[in-house]
Amino acid sequence: MSGTAFRSGTYKGSQINTALDIWFGRVAEEDLEVDSVTTRPFVFFDLGGTLVDLRGIVTSMANALQGAHVRGPVPLALLWATKTAERLPAAVGPNFRPEREIATDVLAELLRERGRANLIEESTRLVREAWDGYVQRCVLQEDVSVAWLRSLRSNVAALGIVTDGDTEAVAGVLARTKLEGLFDSITISEQVRSYKPDARMYRAAMGALGSKPVESLFVSDSPLDLQGAIKLGMGAAWIPRPSLGEPAKPPSESLRLTHIDEIGRIAKRYAKSGRFSLR
Numbered sequence: 001m002s003g004t005a006f007r008s009g010t011y012k013g014s015q016i017n018t019a020l021d022i023w024f025g026r027v028a029e030e031d032l033e034v035d036s037v038t039t040r041p042f043v044f045f046d047l048g049g050t051l052v053d054l055r056g057i058v059t060s061m062a063n064a065l066q067g068a069h070v071r072g073p074v075p076l077a078l079l080w081a082t083k084t085a086e087r088l089p090a091a092v093g094p095n096f097r098p099e100r101e102i103a104t105d106v107l108a109e110l111l112r113e114r115g116r117a118n119l120i121e122e123s124t125r126l127v128r129e130a131w132d133g134y135v136q137r138c139v140l141q142e143d144v145s146v147a148w149l150r151s152l153r154s155n156v157a158a159l160g161i162v163t164d165g166d167t168e169a170v171a172g173v174l175a176r177t178k179l180e181g182l183f184d185s186i187t188i189s190e191q192v193r194s195y196k197p198d199a200r201m202y203r204a205a206m207g208a209l210g211s212k213p214v215e216s217l218f219v220s221d222s223p224l225d226l227q228g229a230i231k232l233g234m235g236a237a238w239i240p241r242p243s244l245g246e247p248a249k250p251p252s253e254s255l256r257l258t259h260i261d262e263i264g265r266i267a268k269r270y271a272k273s274g275r276f277s278l279r
Contacts, residue, residue, distance in 0.1 A: 197228025
């Protein structure tokens with residue numbers, strides 16, 4: 001899923017710890033001088049599904065379809081959501097299109113199969129109505145809270161969000177869930193003109209905070225998005241969430257969380273070992 005003050009694909013918030021003391025590590029049998037900020041990891045979260053419950057968008061679309069007297073509103077809304085998500089990864093670079101446009105096209109195709117008239121006009125209205133309704137009612141996942149995210153800051157160098165979506169829509173979700181101001185950067189697909197798992201999304205996020213892949217952890221409920229982070233050498237942590245489609249199977253290289261607050265333990269272990277691990 002997916003505002004103001006966005007710059008180069010990211011929103012930069014609070015200052016990052018830039019202490020000057022150093023420590024030494026060993027990589028490929030060579031001594032490396034590393035800024036102390038790297039003793040604490042940079043943690044990046046996916047937004048929709050990971051921090052914020054996305055199931056509400058299906059409910060909101062089903063309500064909009066029912067109001068328009070479209071038959072089978074619930075299964076149609078679920079199909080719309082899954083098909084929209086499936087199309088995002090291909091819409092990158094010169095082929096980039098905002099998520100709302102893609103969602104509108106998907107809905108128009110589904111309505112065409114049901115013999116509806118005025119496809120583009122009706123689809124545009126229904127997508128806008130569904131998204132506006134979702135933003136007004138969206139909630140954090142049950143194990144996510146503003147207090148927990150604030151407490152996590154003491155164990156990390158910085159916090160970031162990497163999310164697929166349109167800038168205005170993301171801003172609405174952040175405001176509704178009170179996540180505004182909790183993150184040092186927010187990287188949005190509309191600003192980068194790409195979607196996860198394209199490498200440009202993760203590079204933009206790390207670039208905004210000045211982090212390296214080896215000191216960056218990406219947390220998501222999406223196996224596909226985790227694979228994109230892993231390919232760049234980032235750490236990856238999978239959090240299971242209720243799925244809109246088939247049950248998810250995380251990449252073998254990712255850490256498997258049972259609860260989101262395990263991120264704090266992972267961050268503390270990284271500070272001591274320079275590795276992302278649960279135990």
